[in-house]
Amino acid sequence: MDTATQIRTPSAAAEAGIYHYDALDHAFITRRVEAFREQVQRRLSGALSEDEFKPLRLMNGLYLQLHAYMLRVAIPYGVLSAIQMRKLAHVARKYDRDYGHFTTRQNIQFNWIKLEQAPDILAELAEVDIHAIQTSGNCIRNVSTDQFAGAAADELVDPRVYAEILRQWSTDHPEFLFLPRKFKIAIIGSPQDRAAIKLHDIGILTKRNAAGEPGFTIYVGGGLGRTPVIGSKIRDWLPVGDLLRYMEAVLRVYNAAGRRDNIYKARIKILVRETGAERFAELVEQEFANLSGDRFHLPAEVVAAIQSRFGAPDFADLPAVSPAYQKALAENADFARWVSTNTHPHRVPGYISAVISLKPIGGIPGDATSAQIDRIADLAEQYSFGELRIAHEQNVVLAHVRQDALFSLWRELEAPGIATPNVGLITDIIACPGLDYCDLANARSIPIAQSISERFGDLDRQHDIGELHVNISGCINACAHHHVGHIGILGVDKHGAEAYQITLGGTADENAALGQLLGAAVAADEVPDVIEGVIRVYLAVRLPGELFIDSFRRVGLAPFKQEFRDGQR
Amino acid sequence: MKLFVVTATNLRDGAIRWLGAGNIWQPLLANAQPFDAAGIVPALAFGAAEISAQRVIGVYQVEVRRAPDGLDPLSTRERIRAFGPTVHPEFSYAPATSGLGV
Numbered sequence: 066m067d068t069a070t071q072i073r074t075p076s077a078a079a080e081a082g083i084y085h086y087d088a089l090d091h092a093f094i095t096r097r098v099e100a101f102r103e104q105v106q107r108r109l110s111g112a113l114s115e116d117e118f119k120p121l122r123l124m125n126g127l128y129l130q131l132h133a134y135m136l137r138v139a140i141p142y143g144v145l146s147a148i149q150m151r152k153l154a155h156v157a158r159k160y161d162r163d164y165g166h167f168t169t170r171q172n173i174q175f176n177w178i179k180l181e182q183a184p185d186i187l188a189e190l191a192e193v194d195i196h197a198i199q200t201s202g203n204c205i206r207n208v209s210t211d212q213f214a215g216a217a218a219d220e221l222v223d224p225r226v227y228a229e230i231l232r233q234w235s236t237d238h239p240e241f242l243f244l245p246r247k248f249k250i251a252i253i254g255s256p257q258d259r260a261a262i263k264l265h266d267i268g269i270l271t272k273r274n275a276a277g278e279p280g281f282t283i284y285v286g287g288g289l290g291r292t293p294v295i296g297s298k299i300r301d302w303l304p305v306g307d308l309l310r311y312m313e314a315v316l317r318v319y320n321a322a323g324r325r326d327n328i329y330k331a332r333i334k335i336l337v338r339e340t341g342a343e344r345f346a347e348l349v350e351q352e353f354a355n356l357s358g359d360r361f362h363l364p365a366e367v368v369a370a371i372q373s374r375f376g377a378p379d380f381a382d383l384p385a386v387s388p389a390y391q392k393a394l395a396e397n398a399d400f401a402r403w404v405s406t407n408t409h410p411h412r413v414p415g416y417i418s419a420v421i422s423l424k425p426i427g428g429i430p431g432d433a434t435s436a437q438i439d440r441i442a443d444l445a446e447q448y449s450f451g452e453l454r455i456a457h458e459q460n461v462v463l464a465h466v467r468q469d470a471l472f473s474l475w476r477e478l479e480a481p482g483i484a485t486p487n488v489g490l491i492t493d494i495i496a497c498p499g500l501d502y503c504d505l506a507n508a509r510s511i512p513i514a515q516s517i518s519e520r521f522g523d524l525d526r527q528h529d530i531g532e533l534h535v536n537i538s539g540c541i542n543a544c545a546h547h548h549v550g551h552i553g554i555l556g557v558d559k560h561g562a563e564a565y566q567i568t569l570g571g572t573a574d575e576n577a578a579l580g581q582l583l584g585a586a587v588a589a590d591e592v593p594d595v596i597e598g599v600i601r602v603y604l605a606v607r608l609p610g611e612l613f614i615d616s617f618r619r620v621g622l623a624p625f626k627q628e629f630r631d632g633q634r
Numbered sequence: 635m636k637l638f639v640v641t642a643t644n645l646r647d648g649a650i651r652w653l654g655a656g657n658i659w660q661p662l663l664a665n666a667q668p669f670d671a672a673g674i675v676p677a678l679a680f681g682a683a684e685i686s687a688q689r690v691i692g693v694y695q696v697e698v699r700r701a702p703d704g705l706d707p708l709s710t711r712e713r714i715r716a717f718g719p720t721v722h723p724e725f726s727y728a729p730a731t732s733g734l735g736v
Contacts, residue, residue, distance in 0.1 A: 109646065111688040129692070131715050132725075133648035162725065179647035429721055500711060501719040508710075511721045563710055 082215060082452035082464070083146045084229050084374050086194040093237070094191045097198060101125045102184035109181065124204070124242075126197025127183055130504050134178040136186060137200040142210040142228040142252075143171030143455040145195070147442040150453055152193045154438035160186050165438065167423060167431040169495055169545055170249070171209050171455045172200060176502055198236060203244045205235035205316075209251045211259040212456035215375075216418050216464040218410035222271040222279045224254035226372045227308065230363065233371075234309050241316050245323035246331035248316070249288075261457065261573040263287045263296040264549060266333045267315060280304050285315060285345065286337030287577075289543035294334040295577050297342035299349060305368060307353075310361035314352035318345070378450040378465050383415025386468075393472035400475055402528060403486035408471070409462075417468050419448075421461040421478060422485040422493065426522035427515050430496040431459030433483075440481040448474045458495055460488060490527045491535055491600075492518040495546060499539030499556060500563070506539035508556025508563035513537050513592050520593040521600075530600060533613045536571075549573040551614050552599060553580040554592065565592050569599065569625055570617045581622045584629045598628045637698050638674045639666040639705065640681050641715070642690035650715050650727075651690055653677055659690065662727055663716040664704045669695075 086094075101121070108118040122128075126137040138153070145153075153173055157165045160182055161175040168174055178186065190196060199206055208228045215223045231250060235241065241248070252269040253260040262268025268284035281303040287296025303311050319333045322340070337345045394401045409418040421441060424430050433441070441461055445453045448470055449463035456462055461483075466474055478484035487493045494517060497503065499510030514537050521527050536550030540557075547553035553568040565587055568580030587595055602624050607616045617625070640653035651659040652666035657680050660666060669677050674695050681693030696712045698705045707713045718726040 109688070115685075115691045129643065129648060131711070132650060132719065162722075181646050500714060501721050509714075509720065515721070561709060 082144065082225075082375060082378060082450060084141070084144075084225075084371075085376075090194070091191075094194070094196045094198070097125070097196065098184060098187045098191050101187060105180060105184050120202065122180075122183075123201040124199065125183075125187065126200035127178070127180070128201060128504075130176065130498075130502050131500075132502065133176065134180050134183065135502070136175045136178045136183060136197060137168070138173050138175070138190060138195060138197045139200050139207045140172050140195075140455050141232050142208055142214070142225055143212055143457070144214075144225065145453055145455070146193075147445040147451040147453065149193045149195055150442035150445065151439055152190060152195065154435040154442070156186055156189065157438065158435040164432050164434045166429075166498060167433065167455050167459050167461070169431075169457050169459060169497070170207055171212075171457055172207055173455070174498070176498070201247075202242075203246050203248075204242045205238065205244075205248045205250065208232055208235070209249070209260055209265075209457060211253050211255060212420075212454045212458075212460075212462045213259065213409050213418050213464060214254060214454075216409075216411050216413075216416075217255050217259075218412045219257055220255045220412060221273050222254040223372075224252040224260075224269075224271050225375060226368060227269070227271060227281075227305075228252050229371055229375075230308065230368065231312070234312065241320065244316070244320055245325045246328070246333075248319075248333065250312075256575065258573075258575040258577070261546070261549065261577070263575075263577040264289055264546065264573060265296065266319075267312070268296050274302065278304070281308060283311065283315075285349075286334040286342065288332055288334040289546055289548045290332070291329055291541045292332075292334065292338075293543070293548040293579050294338060295579065296334075297337060297345075299342060299346035306363050306365070309363050310356050311349070311353055313356055313361055314349045317352050318348045322348075378452070380413045380416065380465070381467070383413075383467065383469075385414040387415060390468040390471055397472070399486075400472055402524065403475055403484065404471070406486050406490060406528070407488045411465065413465075415468055417466055417471055419463045419466045419471065419474060420456065420488045421463065421483050422488050423460050423483065424487055424493050424518070425482055425485050426487075426492060427519045429511050430494050430514050433461075437481050437483060441483070444474060444477060458488075458493065460493070486524065487527060489532045489534070491521045491530055491533045491596075492527055494518060494535045494537060495550070496537040497539050497544035499537075503539060505542055506556065507541075507558040508539050508565065509589070510537045510539040510545065510554075510556060513554060513556070513565065513589060516589075516593050517596055520597065530604070531612055534573075535596075546573060547571075548579045549577065550580060551617070552596060557586050559586055563589055565589065567592070567595055567599075567629075569622060570614065572614055583622070583626060584633070587633075595629060595632065598632045599625055602628045635670055637668045637670065637700065637705075638695045639663065639668055639698055640674065640677045640693060641666075641696050641712075642681055642684065642693040645688060645691055652716075653681065659684075663698075663707070664728070666698075666705060668698060668700075668705060 128135045251260040251265040254271040264287045270282040283300040284296035454462040494514040496510040496514040500506040534551045536547045537554040538545040538547040549571040555566045567583040571580030654660035717728045
């Protein structure tokens with residue numbers, strides 16, 4: 066099947082911001098649900114062994130964790146409708162323990178799933194165009210992007226259309242379902258990288274050339290985990306028409322040359338590092354040349370057709386500044402504080418993007434109850450054209466809110482407990498499920514996040530500290546991206562006990578950097594005190610208005626290390 | 635003397651199981667049968683047969699100690715499996731009166 070037919074040309078009108086499935090999409094995921102139902106039946110009857118069944122369940126997002134099966138549901142590039150959000154709440158209520166966990170790859174996980182009910186869950190999700198395909202396994206995973214895509218004031222190109230094209234291309238791609246290892250792609254359309262593209266197997270920066278045409282810069286070989294690597298640029302400019310051809314070339318080189326003999330050396334980052342980025346780029350270009358012709362060309366009309374299925378929100382013609390909004394800001398300090406952290410500038414005059422924090426003080430990062438999920442869906446319909454995004458920081462975004470309605474939205478967030486004004490601050494902690502749930506973890510993450518959140522919960526204090534990203538992973542697999550946290554915390558097993566290594570100075574943005582180790586691992590109850598020491602040094606050295614990461618870059622690790630050593634004595 | 639219990643995961647719902655007296659799978663560690671190093675061998679063999687019978691998966695032994703309130707796994711991981719996620723007390727597997735927990 067060539068690319069032009071593999072990517073279906075849509076026809077139906079779309080609602081705002083949501084890509085809508087056509088009959089082929091529906092038929093595909095319905096077939097997958099029924100195939101999985103049959104596989105589950107064969108497993109329960111004993112016709113399939115666990116070894117035979119495991120890769121089948123993983124390809125449908127079903128893991129086996131410490132306490133139960135866990136279902137990871139794909140939210141393509143983090144965008145979903147209010148209707149889809151309500152279905153997630155329904156799954157949490159009917160099949161789980163009344164909550165879901167939003168992940169660092171813009172998906173949602175349900176932690177208490179029964180195998181025998183998994184096909185029914187997938188069938189219910191398919192009713193609203195949601196599935197769990199390729200949320201696990203050695204295949205191309207959910208493509209992630211900027212949570213403000215299509216809304217951000219600084220955006221040059223809306224990356225969602227290309228994320229959707231990549232989703233269609235990679236879903237059930239016969240050549241890339243059994244790669245040496247899992248494969249993650251992120252795409253951004255703004256110069257400010259909010260999708261951590263340099264930390265993905267392929268990172269795509271969408272931009273425009275001098276003629277205003279969209280195109281891409283390609284990075285490969287980024288990744289965290291056991292061997293953290295910042296991705297290397299291998300193509301500065303790739304025309305839109307060549308996107309899939311180039312993706313095919315990168316994946317083919319990796320599929321052929323990536324190691325399959327050692328799981329720890331199987332990711333593309335190891336291949337790129339061992340080959341050398343320059344040589345790897347040459348290999349890709351050779352493969353790219355071999356793929357010439359129409360088969361892998363991405364026609365402009367297909368791009369336009371996909372774009373049309375997203376449907377633009379029906380923005381009102383508003384003044385750039387709303388007097389009502391300005392008045393509310395001036396009269397209500399709590400609202401102004403929430404706005405200062407939980408909003409992002411919109412490209413359309415009179416609109417703003419609102420971030421709903423799923424990080425209440427002392428709470429579990431990324432968890433939301435079914436009631437909260439339902440309420441957020443209601444608010445999306447009321448305030449943001451019925452569309453939501455899941456941020457990789459484990460928060461929820463209402464992307465298109467009228468400025469003159471923002472005060473009203475803010476007041477409605479209080480009752481369901483989702484009004485915490487802490488986005489980007491020290492209590493907006495990114496954390497994996499850790500040893501409380503995860504079969505791979507060495508240590509717990511969530512209780513550490515809770516203890517830091519409680520220690521720094523005072524709003525005046527955390528706003529005074531300013532922007533500071535804390536990432537906590539329960540093992541070296543780095544699901545919470547601890548290597549790139551301003552403060553990174555890694556749970557390790559130290560002689561049978563949980564202990565935590567702390568790094569400083571990591572960043573996941575366009576200046577991506579890996580954190581530097583502060584010192585030896587400390588016990589769980591020491592972590593808040595160590596973080597306290599880090600903050601003490603920062604507040605002592607910072608210049609007026611200087612953010613933590615900028616102070617760290619200016620003064621280096623030494624003063625923080627000295628404080629740590631003094632604290633350990 | 636080292637003490638062990640046998641644990642597994644129930645195939646149908648993924649719930650944790652502990653091998654109890656009479657080779658009956660139990661949902662609570664409190665009802666598990668402790669074995670010494672010699673006794674664990676036939677218990678694991680029974681577990682392997684249960685895998686073949688498609689009732690459980692992932693059978694293995696867990697080292698425990700006797701605590702005032704009952705059996706207590708030595709590792710944090712197994713204590714979390716035995717007593718529930720520490721961040722959701724309402725999902726605890728241990729009786730509320732027990733001092734066991736992580």
